[in-house]
Amino acid sequence: xxxxxxxxxxxxxxxxxxxxxxxxxxxxxxxxxxxxxxxxxxxxxxxxxxxxxxxxxxxxxxxxxxxxxxxxxxxxxxxxxxxxxxxxxxxxxxxxxxxxxxxxxxxxxxxxxxxxxxxxxxxxxxxxxxxxxxxxxxxxxxxxxxxxxxxxxxxxxxxxxxxxxxxxxxxxxxxxxxxxxxxxxxxxxxxxxxxxxxxxxxxxxxxxxxxxxxxxxxxxxxxxxxxxxxxxxxxxxxxxxxxxxxxxxxxxxxxxxxxxxxxxxxxxxxxxxxxxxxxxxxxxxxxxxxxxxxxxxxxxxxxxxxxxxxxxxxxxxxxxxxxxxxxxxxxxxxxxxxxxxxxxxxxxxxxxxxxxxxxxxxxxxxxxxxxxxxxxxxxxxxxx
Numbered sequence: 001x002x003x004x005x006x007x008x009x010x011x012x013x014x015x016x017x018x019x020x021x022x023x024x025x026x027x028x029x030x031x032x033x034x035x036x037x038x039x040x041x042x043x044x045x046x047x048x049x050x051x052x053x054x055x056x057x058x059x060x061x062x063x064x065x066x067x068x069x070x071x072x073x074x075x076x077x078x079x080x081x082x083x084x085x086x087x088x089x090x091x092x093x094x095x096x097x098x099x100x101x102x103x104x105x106x107x108x109x110x111x112x113x114x115x116x117x118x119x120x121x122x123x124x125x126x127x128x129x130x131x132x133x134x135x136x137x138x139x140x141x142x143x144x145x146x147x148x149x150x151x152x153x154x155x156x157x158x159x160x161x162x163x164x165x166x167x168x169x170x171x172x173x174x175x176x177x178x179x180x181x182x183x184x185x186x187x188x189x190x191x192x193x194x195x196x197x198x199x200x201x202x203x204x205x206x207x208x209x210x211x212x213x214x215x216x217x218x219x220x221x222x223x224x225x226x227x228x229x230x231x232x233x234x235x236x237x238x239x240x241x242x243x244x245x246x247x248x249x250x251x252x253x254x255x256x257x258x259x260x261x262x263x264x265x266x267x268x269x270x271x272x273x274x275x276x277x278x279x280x281x282x283x284x285x286x287x288x289x290x291x292x293x294x295x296x297x298x299x300x301x302x303x304x305x306x307x308x309x310x311x312x313x314x315x316x317x318x319x320x321x322x323x324x325x326x327x328x329x330x331x332x333x334x335x336x337x338x339x340x341x342x343x344x345x346x347x348x349x350x351x352x353x354x355x356x357x358x359x360x361x362x363x364x365x366x367x368x369x370x371x372x373x374x375x376x377x378x379x380x381x382x383x384x
Contacts, residue, residue: 002070002305003066003067003070003072004305005305006066006069006070007062007066007369007370007372008312008316008369010058010061010062010066010369010372010373011316011367011368011369011370011372012316012369013058014055014058014062014367014368014372015259015262015364015367015368017054017058018054018055018255018363018364018367019255019256019259019364021054022252022253022255022256022363023256025249025252026236026237026238026249026252026253026256027237029237029238029249031043031047031238031245031246031248031249031252032238032243032245032246032249034245035243035244035245039244040100040103040243040244041100043244043245043248044096044099044100044103044244044247044248045096047248047251047361048092048095048096048361051361051363052088052092055366055367058367058372058373059084059088059366059372059373060080060084060373061372061373062372062373062374063080063084063372063373063374063375064077064080064373066373075166083137083138083166083375084373084375086135086136086138086375087136087137087138087375087378088375090132090135090136091136091358091365091366091378094125094132094358095358095361095362098118098121098358098359098360098361099247099251099360099361101117101121102114102117102118102121102241102247102360103241103242103243103244103247104117105117105241106240106241106242106247107241107242110241110242111230111233111241114233114241115226115229115230115233118225118226118229118359118360119222119226121359121360122222122225122356122359123177123222124359125355125356125358125359126175126176126177126218126356127176127177129175129176129355129379129380130161130175130176130182130184132379133163133175133184133379133380134163136375136378136379137165137167137170137375137376137377137378137379137380138166138375138376139163139164139165139170139376140163140164141161141162141163142162142163142164142187158181158182158183158206158209159181159182159183160182160183160185160202161182161183161184161185162184162185162186162187162190163184163185163186163187164186164187165186165187165376166376167374167376167377168188168301168302169302169370169374169376169377169382170186170376170377170380170382171186171298171302171380171382171383171384172184172185172186172189172380172383173348173380173383174205174208174209174214174348174383175380178212178214178215178218181209181214183202183205183206183209184380185198185201185202188301189201189298192297192301193294193297193298194293196290197290197293197294197297198294200280200287200290200291200294201291201294203280203287204276204277204280204291207276207279207280208276208347211276211279211345213272213275213276213345213346213347214347214348216345216346216347216349217269217272217345217346217347217348217349217352218352219346220268220346220349221346221349221352221353221356222356224261224265224349224353225254225257225258225353225356225357225359225360227257228253228254228257228258228260228261229250229254229360231253231257232249232250232251232252232253232254232256232257233250233253235253236249236250236252236253237249239253248361250360251360251361251363252361252363254357254360254361254362255357255361255362255363255364258353258354258357258362258363258364258365259364261350261353261354262316262350262364262368263315265318265349265350265353266314266315266316266317266318266350267314268346268349268350269318269319269346269347269348269349269350269351270313270317270318270319270320271345272345272346272347272348272349273318273319273320273325273347273384274320274324274325274328275345276345276347276384277291277325277328277329278328281329288329288330291329292326292329292330295322295325295326296322296326299322302382305321307321307322307323307324308321316369318348318349318350318351319382319383319384320384347383348381348383348384351370351381351382351383352381354368354381355378355379355380355381365378366378368381370382
């Protein structure tokens with residue numbers, strides 16, 4: 001078994017375990033039966049503590065055991081432990097604060113007020129994503145020195161920041177609200193990629209912003225999570241926004257909705273990747289060749305698998321395999337891209353929805369194969 005397949009099975013196991021436990025807790029009404037005369041803070045803190053305990057084995061397997069087994073330079077347990085603990089505590093604090101705020105709003109104004117508050121929490125997560133990425137993953141904002149500013153002149157009108165991460169799987173991304181985006185690139189790209197590759201990748205992220213693909217991804221991720229919140233409030237036994245136990249039940253139901261998203265949202269996410277690739281390279285075959293070279297280099301840095309089975313990719317991977325992207329770029333895989341250019345391109349939809357699920361105790365947000373046990377990637381999950 002390869003490292004990538006082992007991580008996939010880890011993600012399946014972690015997600016499956018949490019989904020089964022959440023389902024059992026809802027059906028048996030465990031949050032309400034267990035709450036007794038405990039205070040709201042005790043109930044929410046206990047739920048989060050149980051989540052941490054259930055996730056810990058998968059975190060340690062994904063962050064330490066598997067990298068060691070497959071010689072992926074994981075470091076020692078003594079170096080992983082404080083990184084993991086920092087990420088866990090910051091995420092727990094964000095979740096606890098969001099749940100308490102939603103509960104307060106629910107008691108004051110019912111479901112409508114709680115829903116608006118949940119929406120506000122997700123917006124706040126969008127605004128603070130870069131900051132939380134540094135807090136949770138210990139990322140360092142290195143800025144750009146003059147030589148890199150000179151080599152990245154193709155980008156205009158958008159801020160560019162460089163984050164150093166210990167995890168080679170960190171790909172950066174785009175943070176901030178629509179209209180005020182900042183492009184984040186990994187520090188190792190500056191040394192591992194040729195200037196033309198860096199410029200092409202930055203041009204690609206600029207295209208994601210200017211075509212509003214990222215805005216659509218944010219909007220649909222927020223709407224997806226809002227729908228899950230409302231469905232859970234309406235359909236989950238024991239769910240409400242006026243008691244801590246009821247809010248825990250609602251959050252577990254929203255977590256099950258996130259599981260549905262893991263199955264459905266990768267498809268539009270992959271379409272956005274392919275459509276953006278085509279948009280960037282449509283005017284120049286030289287750009288297509290440079291992008292292909294950059295994708296190969298990044299693939300080697302991440303140690304990702306170059307090809308996958310179709311069904312495995314459709315169900316589990318929001319980013320197409322390298323083989324499929326290269327086929328599309330050299331013209332042999334045109335069938336992989338819709339004929340209209342995929343006008344609605346919700347960039348990074350599947351994984352953005354996972355990050356924003358923190359606003360309602362997103363139990364699956366760090367259990368998927370790409371970030372299980374990797375605190376550097378809990379806030380900014382790998383993007384294309």
